Amino acid sequence: xxxxxxxxxxxxxxxxxxxxxxxxxxxxxxxxxxxxxxxxxxxxxxxxxxxxxxxxxxxxxxxxxxxxxxxxxxxxxxxxxxxxxxxxxxxxxxxxxxxxxxxxxxxxxxxxxxxxxxxxxxxxxxxxxxxxxxxxxxxxxxxxxxxxxxxxxxxxxxxxxxxxxxxxxxxxxxxxxxxxxxxxxxxxxxxxxxxxxxxxxxxxxxxxxxxxxxxxxxxxxxxxxxxxxxxxxxxxx
Numbered sequence: 745x746x747x748x749x750x751x752x753x754x755x756x757x758x759x760x761x762x763x764x765x766x767x768x769x770x771x772x773x774x775x776x777x778x779x780x781x782x783x784x785x786x787x788x789x790x791x792x793x794x795x796x797x798x799x800x801x802x803x804x805x806x807x808x809x810x811x812x813x814x815x816x817x818x819x820x821x822x823x824x825x826x827x828x829x830x831x832x833x834x835x836x837x838x839x840x841x842x843x844x845x846x847x848x849x850x851x852x853x854x855x856x857x858x859x860x861x862x863x864x865x866x867x868x869x870x871x872x873x874x875x876x877x878x879x880x881x882x883x884x885x886x887x888x889x890x891x892x893x894x895x896x897x898x899x900x901x902x903x904x905x906x907x908x909x910x911x912x913x914x915x916x917x918x919x920x921x922x923x924x925x926x927x928x929x930x931x932x933x934x935x936x937x938x939x940x941x942x943x944x945x946x947x948x949x950x951x952x953x954x955x956x957x958x959x960x961x962x963x964x965x966x967x968x969x970x971x972x973x974x975x976x977x978x979x980x981x
Contacts, residue, residue: 764943771942771955772880778959782842783966787865789846794853803851814844822960831952838956845967852971856978864977868970875928876962879935886933887940893933896926916975923972931965938962 793799802811818841822834829837852861879886900923907915938958945951 764946767946768939768942771946771951772939774955775938775958775962778838778956779962779966782838782959782963785839785842786846786849786967789843790850790853793847793850798847799850799854802847803854811844811848815841815848818844819960819964822957826953826957829953831956834953834956838960841960842963849967849971852974852978856974856980860977860979861974864970864974867977868966868973871928871973872931872966872969875931876935879932880939882932882936886936889929889933890937893926893929896922897930900926920972920975924969924976927965927969927972931962931969934958934961934965 790799793802801807818837822829822837822841826834900919903915903919907919938954938961941954941958945954
């Protein structure tokens with residue numbers, strides 16, 4: 745009786761694990777789909793803005809500050825208003841954010857050649873895919889690096905503000921190099937974090953919102969890694 749009794753329990757455990765794994769894959773795929781769509785939308789908007797001449801008006805004057813700071817406003821609104829907002833509102837904000845980021849990034853076409861921007865984009869995509877895959881599959885717990893990486897981002901922002909006044913090319917290159925490393929680390933870290941969070945979110949009302957916010961995290965990792973890498977790979981116009 746014990747032998748027969750143990751079979752259903754083992755079978756149930758396997759079935760539960762398979763259901764969990766399938767749900768996790770669907771959850772992460774949804775995050776990647778949102779993130780990829782957001783990045784592509786940003787790229788299309790940036791290219792169209794550059795070709796239409798809008799980028800020139802964003803390169804200086806009051807519009808420059810509005811377009812540059814608007815994406816930060818969207819991120820703050822989504823982060824702090826998360827609990828009060830519906831999934832539909834978050835979706836609208838995410839797509840709006842991707843469009844505004846495209847307008848903001850259109851000025852890179854004034855400084856770098858289109859070929860070098862494309863090459864950097866594909867290099868970033870390859871690096872991102874590898875790092876995210878590592879974060880998803882590794883057995884090593886990366887969560888201990890979270891605080892270190894966030895502190896690194898804060899330090900990076902302070903250094904960038906200081907260099908606005910110093911205008912040091914050497915410091916700018918050092919910032920870009922460190923920036924690539926930090927956001928490479930965040931790509932692996934955030935992927936693992938989103939994977940681990942699924943077990944607490946599955947079946948909850950918050951799961952849909954978590955997909956959008958997860959996509960936002962990975963989107964920011966990708967875009968920042970791309971922008972810092974562009975300083976090395978970009979050929980000046």
